[in-house]
Amino acid sequence: MLRVPVEKIEPGMVLARPIPVPNDPRRFLLQRGVEIPLDLIPRLKQLNIREVWIRHRDLEFLEDLIDEGLGERQREVYLHVRRNFEMIMGGAASEIDVQHFESSIAALFDFLKKSSTGNVLLQKLDAFDNYLMSHSTNVCYLSLLLGLKVDRYLIEERQFKRARDAKDLQSLGLGCLLHDVGKMFIPVEILNKPGRLTPEETQIIQRHPVDGFELVKGRVPANAAQIVLNHHQRYRGGGYPTRVDSRSGKELPPLEGKQIPILSRIATICDVYDAATTSRVYQVAKPPVQVLHEMRTFCQSFFDPQIARAFYQIIPPFPIGQIVTLSNGVEAAVVDFNPKYPVQPKVQGLRDPYGWPYSDSSLEEIDLALHSDLEIASINGVDVRPFQLSQATAEVAGAVALA
Ligand SMILES: [Fe+2]
Ligand SMILES: [Fe+2]
Known part of the structure; x- marks a missing residue:
């Protein structure tokens, strides 16, 4: 099973995973085992599907990692986001359907808690027809995954709660689903502007946490509403919005460090990652290895170091099947993720340096963590070596995050 970019689909390729309809959790455009018709490619692009999973004789074992239940639950959440956002746009803000949101988040959360394999594959929403809604769904998914990873830290930081309640991530999921709801009031021309924003446009964009907070406060639990307000606060300071002292009317500096609630700190790192790895009208999606490098190099002051360290242990720079x-x-497929050495996964050779396919690629497995002379050089012809130094080992990741 391989991830193949949509533009590289060739005649005869057979699907290893079905292609979903974005707003119907149980329907598919194409079922697994079916050959992909080339005339479907424009529709796939329209649904923002960037890659499909293709059967490969020597990589069938990867199919065992798949549990289609994850995608189904993600699309269920997406559907609720859609319904609610459309209601809000229709002027019915008071109608936020918290109960339905909570049940779909609980289903996703329970799935992630129990899943022994689903989390290895790290699969964001497969298909979507609206960026804001899919981004919200993905930030919710990534945050729940990260929340599970930092459960001890959650207990430590939320000592005012019983341990069981401190680990309860329902509010985290809900806050993430609504974190950018304030963007619904930003004119599309500004939201999708490809070039540099004017200071006035930046000001309008930066209003979304406050506008969103005003919309949700009192309708959702307070710690979910805090995520909406605080997801652009940076750990070492310098985020937004600024605060105003209610008595004097004076401007106060933005929150920083542990003043920022922990659920908001979890949401922040997932928000940055998802935004950069998703393509938009004005931006081509960057590969995870590049985004993780940029986060570790240029954005380390944005994130709580403990949370960042955990994040880098669950997000593979080279996704399985790539x-x-x-x-x-040698051309190879990534077949495993090693959290200790994130950029040195196990791979399986597919073609020799002359482009000839190996007769049995299951004999060509290489653990890059054991081969210091070998590294991943490129993906789709793009040199990815410059992105790897910053993330050669998990320990380096920790050190960078703490710096
Ligand atoms: Fe935002
Ligand atoms: Fe966001």
Whole structure:
């Protein structure tokens, strides 16, 4: 099973996973085991599907990692986001359907807690027809995954709660689903503007946490509403919005460090990652290895170091099933993620340096963590070596995050 970019689909390729309809959790455009008709490609692009899962004779074992239940639950959440956002746009803000939101978040959360394999594959929403709604769904999914990883830290930081309640991530999920709801009031021309924003436009964009907070406060639990307000606060300061002292009317500096509630700190890092790895009208999605490098290099002051360290342990720079070219010219598929050495996963050779397919690629497995002379050189012809130094080991990741 391989991830193949939509533009590289060739005649005869057979699906290893079904292609979903974004706003119907149980329906599919195409079922697994079906050959992909080339005339479907424009529709896939329209649904923002960037890659499909293709059967490969020597990589069938990867299919065992798949549990289609994850995608189904994500699309269920997406559907609720859609319904609610459309209601809000229709002027019915008081109608936020918290109960339905909570049941779909609980289903996703229970799935992630129990899943032994689903989390290895790290699968964001497969298909979507609206960026804001899919982004909200993905930030919810990533935050729940990260929340599970930092459960001890949650107990430590939320000592005013019983341990069981401190680990309860219902409010985290809900706050993430609504975190950018204030963007619904921003004119589309500004939201989708490809070039640099004017100071006035920046000001309008930066109003969304406050506008969103005003919309949700009193309708959702307070710690979910805090995520809406605080998801652009940076750990070392310098985020937005600024606060105003209610008595004197004076401007106060934005929150920083542990003044920022922990659920908001979790949402912040997932928000940055998802925004950068998703394509939009004005932006081509960057590969995870590049985004993780940029986060570790340029944005480390945005994030709580403990949370960042956990995040880098669950997000693979090279997703399983991705085709890569090694520094010796071999084309290979990524078959595992090693959280200790994130950029040195196990791979399986597919073609030799001359482009000839291996007769049995299951014999060509290489653990890059054991081969210091070999590295992943490129993906789709793009040199990815400059992005790897910052994330060579999990320990370095921790050190960078703490710096
Ligand atoms: Fe935002
Ligand atoms: Fe966001």
